[in-house]
Amino acid sequence: MLKINFGAFFSRFYSSYTKTSPLNNKKIVLYGDEASPPVRFVLMTASVLDIKIDYHEIDIFIGKQKSEFYKNINPLQKVPALLVQNQVICDSHAICLYLCKLSGDEKLYPSEISIRARIDEMLFFNSGTLFPIDSTIFTDYFAGKWPVNEAKLDMLNFSLDYIESRLNKNSWLAGDEISLADMCLMSTITSVYQIVRRSEKHKKVNEWLKKCEMLPFYEINRRGLERLLKFVEMKKHPYI
Known part of the structure; x- marks a missing residue:
């Protein structure tokens, strides 16, 4: 629990x-x-x-x-x-x-250099790896190229494996406190889960997402997902 x-x-x-x-x-x-x-x-x-x-x-x-x-x-x-x-x-x-x-507020990006390095690492991971996968999958979806290419799905699962490994070590992606890293990757993952079935094998990722959902700022994410889902449903491709 x-x-x-x-x-x-x-x-x-x-x-x-x-x-x-x-x-x-x-x-x-x-x-x-x-x-x-x-x-x-x-x-x-x-x-x-x-x-x-x-x-x-x-x-x-x-x-x-x-x-x-x-x-x-x-x-x-x-x-x-x-x-x-x-x-x-x-x-x-x-x-x-x-x-x-x-x-000047350090709650999401503490000044301690090792914590910042871990946060930066995850931000770069999102920018260079995770979000490009999300973007490519959505581009194909809205272009009618569905179901998703297996190679892209493998890349997504590989990325989720990495995130799972991070969460096996800490409560949040950069340590024991929520940070920019969590908010960044959470927004990307919850988006792609609108068209790709949530992976049951990534238990730590799913628990982490549930923790995010319980926090006040998540209402912004929920509102955006509702808007995204409206356009997803217009295409009416079956989920994987």
Whole structure:
């Protein structure tokens, strides 16, 4: 049975932050679509850090990311993009690290160098391995290429094997406390599980996801998954 010390969690994550923050004089604008795992990652990070964001939806299902307006913000035509005064940041991992450093709040990205290294490791893993698999599977799905290619499914399971091994050592991906790493990979995995059956062999991964689901910020992820599932169901491909 899963046990979480909610008193300690809320004390750590939602205590009042009294330091003078450089955020006070900055307007932060986020462009994105909640169906996108990277966008949800940014929104969840901002929520935990209690950062106010002016959110502008860029509907990727009708191609708004390819509009002239958005290309002027992000020439890569991808979401999310964060605008802070005259600076634009166009990668969710970079955005979340930026928000942590800008806020001065270390709850998701502690200053201890070994912990940061473990968090960075998982962020790079998501960027270079896990999310590209997710993206490729969804691209094929919406292009009518279904069921998923077995080689891609093997790559997904191999990645989940690695995450399982991490969770065999610690309660969370980078140690004994939740961090950016968990929020990042959770958003990716829960997305791909909308079209790929959840693996029963990855028991630690499934327990970890259940712990994430019990936390307040998960409502953002749930809302985005509902939007994603609406478009998944339009295609009506059978699940694996």
